[in-house]
Amino acid sequence: MDPTMGQTNILALPAPAVTGQAAFGSEEPAVTAAVVDAPATALETPATNYPVGKVDFNQPFEVFSSYDDSVVHSEPRVLAVLAGNSYPVVVVSTNESGDQVVAQFDTDGDSVDGDLKVENVTVGERTMFIVITREGREFGVLDELFGTEGDAFNDHSNDGDFFAVLPITIPATKQAAEIEEESDEDHDEDHHDDTVTSTIEVQPEGSVRVNGFYVQPGDKVSVYRKNRGQRTCTVIKTRDDQWKSLYVQADNGGEEPYWARNVNVKYRIG
Structure with a gap:
């Protein structure tokens, strides 16, 4: 077996190196060979300076399903780094069922079994x-x-x-204010007035800005979802979130509402 592949949960958890064999159930250990410290070349857990590729594991990141973008794990963190491995970063996270899972990822963010992906959480522009x-x-x-x-x-x-x-x-900002200034000169016999009028784009109450347009509950949007294609969805509720702002229900039915990724929201309908 390739020592760099398989048995992810075993590779990820460091254990003391012991040589020989242990006889379980007996009082006398059957270890006759001397204990030798194994060289720490196969497993590293640096405090910082994790691998960087398409995904920078030193920055906040998110673990989600490769098949359903709405299934996102919580509390992901780097558990270990396997030197010389094609999938060097061992990550532990909590799945949608509340179970902790361990998976290995390459620096493109793909897991060794292809079921999970990692992307950096985007903050700012x-x-x-x-x-x-x-x-x-x-x-x-x-x-x-x-x-x-x-x-x-x-x-x-x-x-x-x-x-x-x-x-x-x-842009990172929730809305971009557009200000127009106009000078209106009124000439009277006794005085001169300069009036400056400013108009500011007002965000509708309860709406959020996604990909350059405002969306609020009840709006129709075109949303892409993996393995389901692009379809019309109704916005049920919104939140101010850089990653997932819209809770939507597909109009064609057949599935539960979900938080759509902002990048998959193409445009507002109507």
């Missing part, structure tokens, strides 16, 4: 990528956001109408 299409003199934008430029190219560079990949910036 975020850069995403969009695909520009062209047909004749007409340009268009696909309603899909990508985390990296490479992901966008890999998915659409062979499309007949593909034109370019461009970065966009999603």
Whole structure:
């Protein structure tokens, strides 16, 4: 067996190195060989400086299901780092059933068995990528956001109408205030008045800003979900969250409401 693969929970938990064999159930231990300290080359648990790739394990991260983005584990943390392993980062987290699970991840965030993924929790301004299409003199934008430029190219560079990949910036602020100032001069015989009028975009009560537009309970939005595609959903409730702001119910039925990832909310309908 490849010593770097399999038995994740055993590899992740350090144990004292003991040579020889123990005879269970007997008073006399059957250990005749001397105890030798094993070299600590296969397992490291650095206090800081965890591996960094597509995922930076030194920054806040989230563990979720590879098949259902709404199934997110809680309290994830790095348990150990396996030197020389293709999946070096051992992470313990609590699944939706309340059970603690241990899994190994590579620096792209994929688990060794493919069931779980890791992504950094985005705090503050975020850069995403969009695909520009062209047909004749007409340009268009696909309603899909990508985390990296490479992901966008890999998915659409062979499309007949593909034109370019461009970065966009999603602001960290909940709303962007737009202020317009106008000078209105009124001339009287005795005095001169300068009046400045300011208009500010007001966020509707109970709404949140997702991907540049406001959404509130009762609105219809187009949401993508893995293995189910893109469909129309009704917003049940909202919260001010950088990762998942909308609790939605698919209009086609057949599944329970869930917190949709902001990146999968494409646009508001109507």
